[in-house]
Each structure stands twice: as structure tokens, then as C-alpha cells.
Amino acid sequence: MALFVTCLADVFRPSVAFASLALLKAAGCRVSVPRAQTCCGQPGYNSGDYRGAGDVARRVIAMFESADYVVAPSGSCAGMIVKHYPRLLEGEWKERAQALASRTFEITAFLTDVMPLPAGDRTPDTALTNRKVAYHDSCAGLRELNIREQPRALLRERAGVQALELEKRDVCCGFGGTFCAKMPEISATMASEKLRDTIDSGADMLVGGDLGCLLSLAGRASREGIDLEFRHVVELIHDHRSGQGIGAGPANGAGRQ
Amino acid sequence: MKQTSATFLQNAHDAMLQPERSMNRQRLGTLMPQLRDSGVASFGDFDALRAHVSEVRTHTLDHLDHYLDSYVKQATQNGNEVHFARDGDELNRLVSDICQRHEARQVVKGKSMVTEETALNDHLIAEGYQVTETDLGEYILQEAGETPSHIVGPALHKPEAEIRELFLDRHDLGDRELGDAAALVAEARGLLRQRFLDADVGIIGANALIADSGYSVLVTNEGNGDLCANLPPVLIVCTTLERLLPRFADATDLLRLLARSATGQPISCYSTLYSGPRRDGEEDGPLETHIILLDNRRTDILASDYRDMLHCVRCGACLNHCPVYVAAGGHAYGWVYPGPMGSILTPLLTSLDESHDLPNACTACGRCEEVCPANIALPDLLRDLRHEELLAQLSPRRWRMGMRAHAWLLTTPGLYRRLTALAVRSLTWLARGRGSLARLPFAKGWSAARDFPAPESANTFMHQYNSLRKSRHGR
Ligand code: SF4
Numbered sequence: 001m002a003l004f005v006t007c008l009a010d011v012f013r014p015s016v017a018f019a020s021l022a023l024l025k026a027a028g029c030r031v032s033v034p035r036a037q038t039c040c041g042q043p044g045y046n047s048g049d050y051r052g053a054g055d056v057a058r059r060v061i062a063m064f065e066s067a068d069y070v071v072a073p074s075g076s077c078a079g080m081i082v083k084h085y086p087r088l089l090e091g092e093w094k095e096r097a098q099a100l101a102s103r104t105f106e107i108t109a110f111l112t113d114v115m116p117l118p119a120g121d122r123t124p125d126t127a128l129t130n131r132k133v134a135y136h137d138s139c140a141g142l143r144e145l146n147i148r149e150q151p152r153a154l155l156r157e158r159a160g161v162q163a164l165e166l167e168k169r170d171v172c173c174g175f176g177g178t179f180c181a182k183m184p185e186i187s188a189t190m191a192s193e194k195l196r197d198t199i200d201s202g203a204d205m206l207v208g209g210d211l212g213c214l215l216s217l218a219g220r221a222s223r224e225g226i227d228l229e230f231r232h233v234v235e236l237i238h239d240h241r242s243g244q245g246i247g248a249g250p251a252n253g254a255g256r257q
Numbered sequence: 258m259k260q261t262s263a264t265f266l267q268n269a270h271d272a273m274l275q276p277e278r279s280m281n282r283q284r285l286g287t288l289m290p291q292l293r294d295s296g297v298a299s300f301g302d303f304d305a306l307r308a309h310v311s312e313v314r315t316h317t318l319d320h321l322d323h324y325l326d327s328y329v330k331q332a333t334q335n336g337n338e339v340h341f342a343r344d345g346d347e348l349n350r351l352v353s354d355i356c357q358r359h360e361a362r363q364v365v366k367g368k369s370m371v372t373e374e375t376a377l378n379d380h381l382i383a384e385g386y387q388v389t390e391t392d393l394g395e396y397i398l399q400e401a402g403e404t405p406s407h408i409v410g411p412a413l414h415k416p417e418a419e420i421r422e423l424f425l426d427r428h429d430l431g432d433r434e435l436g437d438a439a440a441l442v443a444e445a446r447g448l449l450r451q452r453f454l455d456a457d458v459g460i461i462g463a464n465a466l467i468a469d470s471g472y473s474v475l476v477t478n479e480g481n482g483d484l485c486a487n488l489p490p491v492l493i494v495c496t497t498l499e500r501l502l503p504r505f506a507d508a509t510d511l512l513r514l515l516a517r518s519a520t521g522q523p524i525s526c527y528s529t530l531y532s533g534p535r536r537d538g539e540e541d542g543p544l545e546t547h548i549i550l551l552d553n554r555r556t557d558i559l560a561s562d563y564r565d566m567l568h569c570v571r572c573g574a575c576l577n578h579c580p581v582y583v584a585a586g587g588h589a590y591g592w593v594y595p596g597p598m599g600s601i602l603t604p605l606l607t608s609l610d611e612s613h614d615l616p617n618a619c620t621a622c623g624r625c626e627e628v629c630p631a632n633i634a635l636p637d638l639l640r641d642l643r644h645e646e647l648l649a650q651l652s653p654r655r656w657r658m659g660m661r662a663h664a665w666l667l668t669t670p671g672l673y674r675r676l677t678a679l680a681v682r683s684l685t686w687l688a689r690g691r692g693s694l695a696r697l698p699f700a701k702g703w704s705a706a707r708d709f710p711a712p713e714s715a716n717t718f719m720h721q722y723n724s725l726r727k728s729r730h731g732r
Contacts, residue, residue: 176620
């Protein structure tokens with residue numbers, strides 16, 4: 001299978017990609033990382049640049065279609081390939097897009113529904129037992145890919161964490177890709193609501209499956225002086241102790257496997 | 258209604274500065290979805306019903322000429338006069354002609370988004386008629402000189418205290434308490450009762466038009482539509498072509514979807530069928546009835562890729578579930594229709610030029626599409642409008658250039674690698690060990706409201722991964 005690293009993990013959080021690699025290997029996969037990959041093309045697509053996004057989509061399809069499965073540590077990038085490439089392309093490319101879509105998964109869904117991690121190969125991290133962890137559903141994962149229970153189950157079984165639920169768990173955090181740069185004030189209002197909801201849940205850590213949401217929320221929390229830790233769900237499932245939370249400083253553990 | 262969609266961001270900014278109204282919106286943004294959810298859950302197979310109605314409506318729009326023909330024939334046979342209005346001005350003129358013919362002075366209106374669209378009130382008032390909105394929310398707004406912020410609850414943005422002050426100020430009724438909401442409602446009801454009795458002409462909208470009987474259907478929760486329709490001697494129904502449905506049973510299906518999606522009610526308090534004028538031997542009902550079918554670009558929409566928008570039942574669920582609407586409020590959108598449906602309808606019914614921020618007021622979270630009883634793929638239509646903006650060069654130049662550069666970069670991996678490596682290194686250097694950066698020269702939009710989280714490492718994943726592989730193979 002092939003790992004779709006995602007541009008945000010590549011640039012901001014390599015440990016998410018390393019944790020993904022390790023988890024996929026633990027599940028028994030032979031993982032390749034196509035070297036020429038860049039990004040799924042969402043920013044342009046969502047800004048209405050269908051031509052540019054189409055070029056990116058065709059490239060991604062050609063690069064990844066030889067793999068049995070494509071897995072991404074992101075609901076929105078996987079959703080882009082699964083739901084939007086077929087909508088964007090025509091003719092033969094549409095068929096190829098559909099074929100790739102049927103083999104593309106977000107990582108927690110893949111590790112639950114397709115290639116489950118072997119039971120009992122890991123003891124839950126004791127450093128996590130006293131933490132109060134809430135889970136943030138990213139909209140694309142939730143509504144495009146129906147990801148809801150998978151990350152929570154993995155957190156429970158692999159990390160010994162019973163995720164706390166946010167009151168408005170199905171409401172967007174305000175990231176929205178280019179939206180947060182085009183309409184920063186509205187976006188920030190939405191992020192603040194999500195942070196308030198997180199604090200109200202009693203959590204001291206917010207975990208999610210999409211770096212976009214997490215980076216945007218971490219940035220808003222830092223601006224508001226709110227003390228919360230932000231992490232991608234694979235960091236907890238794999239090994240919580242790899243460095244600091246998102247936006248909290250350099251990760252000591254980054255770069256190791 | 259004067260359109261201010263062009264200043265959406267400024268409007269939203271102003272709205273978010275009002276803490277009481279903002280909190281009120283957040284409260285409704287939680288409450289309304291809860292009501293809708295419980296209404297839908299108590300139905301059973303809501304999705305099947307929504308799929309069924311969607312098919313019926315697609316079929317009706319596909320054969321619009323047939324159903325329109327049948328509707329007009331039946332409605333005329335029932336004694337109605339049916340008129341067509343190409344645009345808002347034509348509708349307004351038709352209405353004032355009818356009023357003039359009857360030497361009317363007082364007009365009462367039920368809630369009608371179509372006449373908001375044509376700014377009928379302004380027109381009639383300018384012609385010297387006394388016009389009274391009789392839906393409680395619309396009445397409050399008329400007295401306050403404000404515009405609707407929501408298509409179902411037009412005055413939801415107004416806190417109770419403001420309404421109390423307004424009534425004490427506007428109604429010449431001497432000293433009184435107006436202690437609670439019930440007292441406010443009672444006062445408005447008392448005043449409106451007389452207006453109904455005095456009115457010469459009643460104007461209402463329609464939720465559905467039934468082709469095989471020529472009837473129109475209206476639902477309200479206050480019963481004011483029925484009083485508008487039955488007490489004055491003349492009734493005018495102002496509505497649009499896309500309300501057509503083949504049979505009465507289709508309308509009942511639609512009303513099920515509508516009420517549950519709008520307020521969670523299984524059915525609205527009043528659902529009425531209007532057939533036409535009072536018949537010989539009947540004791541009440543209007544003596545003369547008119548139906549005005551407004552086009553106002555709907556036939557253009559029918560022929561366009563945005564045709565699904567004509568399935569909209571105006572339930573307001575997409576507003577209630579839209580986090581941008583909840584944050585910015587309905588007035589920010591600057592015209593009649595706010596929220597996701599408004600961000601599509603406003604450009605289509607006015608101009609994309611005037612309203613090009615609206616299709617961007619969307620995070621593509623998909624919650625509106627999930628709840629829309631008409632199964633409209635709202636986020637896709639919004640994205641398509643952004644695509645049109647791009648083609649029409651309506652978005653800022655730096656965005657367009659940036660986007661083109663970005664797309665090119667994504668298909669040029671060698672350069673992409675070098676640039677991301679450079680960016681990561683500079684960002685880590687700028688952060689100097691701190692978790693995030695407060696300001697970034699090239700990310701003004703972002704840093705206006707957020708710090709910029711620094712990358713966790715000075716090297717990209719790809720760089721690290723390649724080095725690891727190399728050292729392993731070197732061994
Ligand atoms: S677009 Fe859908 S959800 Fe929005 S008002 Fe229309 S029918 Fe209701």
C-alpha cells in the first residue's frame with residue numbers, strides 16, 4: 001500500500017507521517033511512500049480552480065493507482081480523493097478516479113475496517129491515563145467518509161483513552177482551508193467556540209484526525225492564551241511521547257521511527 | 258430592499274461586535290439543530306421521504322410547462338385570476354394595480370419571502386397604501402425598520418428586551434407592564450386584529466401550488482395567513498413557479514419535510530388550502546382572488562447548472578446548521594436570503610459581482626447538505642460559484658495568481674520539495690524554539706486572528722524520510 005503523507009504532515013508535523021508508517025507496518029502492510037507526491041489539491045479546488053485541481057488530481061491518480069490501498073492521515077485529503085476527484089474529472093480519468101477512490105482510506109478507518117491492528121501488541125501508554133482527552137471530528141472525515149467510531153475505538157483499545165465528547169461535536173471548527181485566510185474574523189469566532197466547547201468538556205488535550213483543524217485551533221488557542229494540548233490521533237495510537245503538542249515547540253522525537 | 262452583500266465582511270464584523278446578539282445566535286445555533294434532529298428522528302425513514310419528494314420535484318421541473326398549464330387552467334376555473342410577473346417591478350405593479358382598482362387603502366400581509374425579494378412594501382407605501390405585516394416577527398421588524406435575519410424566524414435576532422422597548426415606544430397604549438413574551442404577543446395580537454378587520458386587500462405567499470386542483474397551500478404557525486386570506490375582500494397570492502407540485506399528496510409529503518426541518522414540528526400549526534374566491538352561498542372568504550407567479554430569473558436558473566436550487570423549500574435548516582451563519586448573523590449577507598441557500602440564491606437572483614464574498618462564506622463542512630430536506634448539494638453549488646468567480650476574475654488578483662502558482666507548484670515536485678524545505682527551515686528559524694509565531698508577513702489573513710504554529714522540526718518529513726532510507730541503504 002502507499003502512504004499519502006499530506007502536505008501539512010510533510011511540513012508541519014513529520015511525526016504524524018512517521019507514526020502512520022509505523023502503524024501501517026504494525027498492521028502488516030508493506031508501505032511505500034511515493035517520492036514525487038505533493039498535495040491533494042484541495043486549496044485550489046475549494047477556491048474554484050477546477051483546472052489546476054484537475055491537473056493535480058490526474059498526477060495523484062497516476063502516481064498512486066498501482067497501490068492496492070492508499071492511506072492518508074487526514075479525513076479531508078482522503079475525502080478529496082474519494083469524493084471529489086471523481087466529481088472533478090471526466091471520461092477515462094473519471095473511471096480511474098473512481099477506481100482509486102474505492103481503494104483510498106483515512107488511516108483510522110483503514111486500521112479499523114480494512115487492516116485491523118493485531119490485538120494486544122501494545123500496552124496502553126500510562127502517561128495518558130490521567131489526561132482528559134477530547135476528540136474533534138473533522139467535517140470531511142465525519143460527513144464525507146463517515147468516520148466517527150473508528151478513531152475513538154483505536155484510542156480506547158490502543159491508547160487506553162476514553163475520549164470525551166464535545167457538546168457540538170458535529171460543528172465545524174472554522175478552519176475550512178483557504179476560508180480561514182479569506183475570512184479570518186469569522187473563522188476565529190468559530191475556532192473560539194470550538195475551544196470553549198473543548199474546555200467545557202473538561203479536556204486538557206484535543207485530538208483529531210486532520211492537521212488543518214488542529215493547526216488552526218492551536219494557533220487560535222495560542223493567540224487567546226488558552227492552555228490546551230493538540231495532537232493528531234495517530235500520535236496517541238502509536239506513541240504519545242514523541243515530542244510536544246502541535247504549536248507548542250520543537251518536537252524532540254521528530255525524525256525517529 | 259437595499260442590497261449590502263458587497264460589504265459582507267464588514268457587516269459580519271459589525272454583527273460579531275454585538276455580544277448579546279452573538280450569544281443569542283450561538284444559543285439558537287444549538288437549539289434549532291436539536292429541534293430539527295428530534296423532529297426528524299420521530300418520523301422514521303426521513304431519508305426515504307426526502308428522496309421521494311426530490312424525485313417528484315425533479316419530475317415536476319422537467320415537465321414544468323405541463324404542470325403549469327394544468328395549474329393555470331384549474332386555478333382559473335376555480336375563479337382565480339392568474340398573472341405572470343417577469344421581475345419584481347412587474348409583480349409590484351400588478352399588486353398596486355389591483356389595489357387601485359379596488360380603491361384600497363389598507364393592506365395586510367402574511368410572511369412572504371417573494372415580496373421581500375421584490376421590495377413590495379416599499380413600493381406600496383410609496384404609492385400611499387398603509388401596509389401591515391401580520392406575522393409577529395415581520396410585524397416587529399416593520400415597526401423597528403429592520404429587515405429579516407432568517408427566512409423562517411425573521412426577528413430571531415431581536416432579544417425580548419428590545420421588542421418590549423419597541424412596543425412601549427411605538428404603541429400608544431399608555432402605562433402598562435408587558436412583563437413577559439406572552440404579554441408582548443397579546444399586545445401585538447390585539448393591534449393586528451383590528452388591522453385584519455379594516456384591511457381592503459390581503460397578500461400571502463404559498464408553500465406549494467397543486468397542479469391538478471389549482472389550489473395553493475400555505476403553512477403558518479400563527480394563523481395570520483388565514484386571516485389575511487379570508488377577512489379582506491380581495492386576496493393576492495404572490496409566489497413563484499417552482500412551488501408547483503402535481504398532486505395534493507405530493508404537497509403533504511413536502512409539508513412533512515418542511516415542518517420537521519424548520520422547527521422540528523411534525524406539522525405546522527395551520528396548513529391551509531386556498532381554492533379561490535367565495536362561492537355562491539358561502540358565508541366567508543374573499544370576493545376576488547389573484548395569483549401572481551413571479552419569475553425573477555427562475556427560468557434562467559432552471560436552464561442552468563444551479564437548477565437544484567429550485568428544489569429549496571425555504572425551511573431555514575441550512576441557516577440553523579451553518580456555523581458561518583451562526584457566527585456572522587443573517588444581516589451580514591446583505592439581502593433577502595442568508596446562510597448557505599442565500600449565498601447561492603443571492604448571486605443568482607441579483608448578481609455575482611455584487612455578492613462575490615457570499616459563495617466564499619463556507620468552510621465546506623457539509624452540515625447544510627446533510628440536513629437539507631430538498632437534498633441540495635449546497636457546498637458543491639457554492640464551490641461552483643467560486644469557480645465562476647474565478648473565470649469572471651471577481652476574486653482578488655493576488656488570490657488568483659497565488660492559486661495558479663500553487664497548482665503549478667504542486668505538479669512540479671522537485672521545486673515543491675526545495676521550496677517546502679526552505680519554508681520549514683525559515684519558519685523554524687523565525688520561531689526560535691517557540692511553539693508558534695504571532696506574525697507572518699506572507700500570511701496576513703491567518704495571523705490576523707491566530708498565531709502560526711511552527712513546524713515541529715527544521716526538516717520536512719520527505720527530507721527526513723529520504724535521509725533515513727539513504728543511511729539504511731548505505732549500511
Ligand atoms: S437549501 Fe435546503 S436546508 Fe436550506 S432552506 Fe432550502 S430546503 Fe431548507
